[in-house]
Amino acid sequence: MIRQFDTIAYDNRLRTIRPEQKVIFAFLLLMMAMIGSWKTQVMITIWLAAWIIGYARVSWKVYAKTLGVVALFLMASFPALLVSIDSSFHVSIDRSQISTVMSLLSRSVAAWSCLFFLLVTTPFPEMLYVFKRMKVPSIIIDLLFFTYRFVFVFEKAAEELYVAMKARNGGGHWRHGGMLVFQLFQKIWHSYEALRLALWARGVSNEIVYVHMETYNEKNKRYLWEAAIGISLLLWLG
Numbered sequence: 001m002i003r004q005f006d007t008i009a010y011d012n013r014l015r016t017i018r019p020e021q022k023v024i025f026a027f028l029l030l031m032m033a034m035i036g037s038w039k040t041q042v043m044i045t046i047w048l049a050a051w052i053i054g055y056a057r058v059s060w061k062v063y064a065k066t067l068g069v070v071a072l073f074l075m076a077s078f079p080a081l082l083v084s085i086d087s088s089f090h091v092s093i094d095r096s097q098i099s100t101v102m103s104l105l106s107r108s109v110a111a112w113s114c115l116f117f118l119l120v121t122t123p124f125p126e127m128l129y130v131f132k133r134m135k136v137p138s139i140i141i142d143l144l145f146f147t148y149r150f151v152f153v154f155e156k157a158a159e160e161l162y163v164a165m166k167a168r169n170g171g172g173h174w175r176h177g178g179m180l181v182f183q184l185f186q187k188i189w190h191s192y193e194a195l196r197l198a199l200w201a202r203g204v205s206n207e208i209v210y211v212h213m214e215t216y217n218e219k220n221k222r223y224l225w226e227a228a229i230g231i232s233l234l235l236w237l238g
Helices: 002-011 019-035 038-055 060-077 095-121 124-133 138-167 174-201 222-237
Strands: 083-085 091-093
Touching: 002 095, 002 138, 019 038, 019 095, 019 124, 019 222, 038 060, 038 095, 038 222, 060 095, 124 138
Parallel strands: none
Antiparallel strands: 083 091
């Protein structure tokens, strides 16, 4: 799925908008989602869904599948907030925490919408270029770059090992799972060593240089105006 998101980031209809504008737009909405009311958070979620599915032309199935994964992750954390166990092991639901859980749900989904919008509309190298222009420390940018790369390495290695185990009639015993995890981390470590040696051989010692390809359209002002009007309305209604 990670590779699918990366492909969408290069092929979506908002690709021609300046990455600076998309980064600023997403982070402004993220700050509003963090400090705003639940009404503001719901409006942000709905509005960004319209941007992602309607303007960027991202498949609604991809959006729904990703939102479902996020919802499952959030629901898995709710019992720790709602369920209480006393000294006699009596299980009860703390109704006073329901409002807190609902607030956490709306804020988390709104924050995810902001970051997902950025993920599927802006290629990651362009985001790093914007962060560099914003004077973000180089160590943070390099850490983001290596994390981004090794997510793909991790996914590919896991897929290859899983297919290899199935091809060799690998069973479902927990020892087979432990062997798979061990081999996975071995492959990740070898990939890291190969990358380190490749960078060292090319003389990369201090920081990585990010080349920005200008593919945006200067004449496209519609989305900029719509973003400005929408943020103004959210501030007024919130």
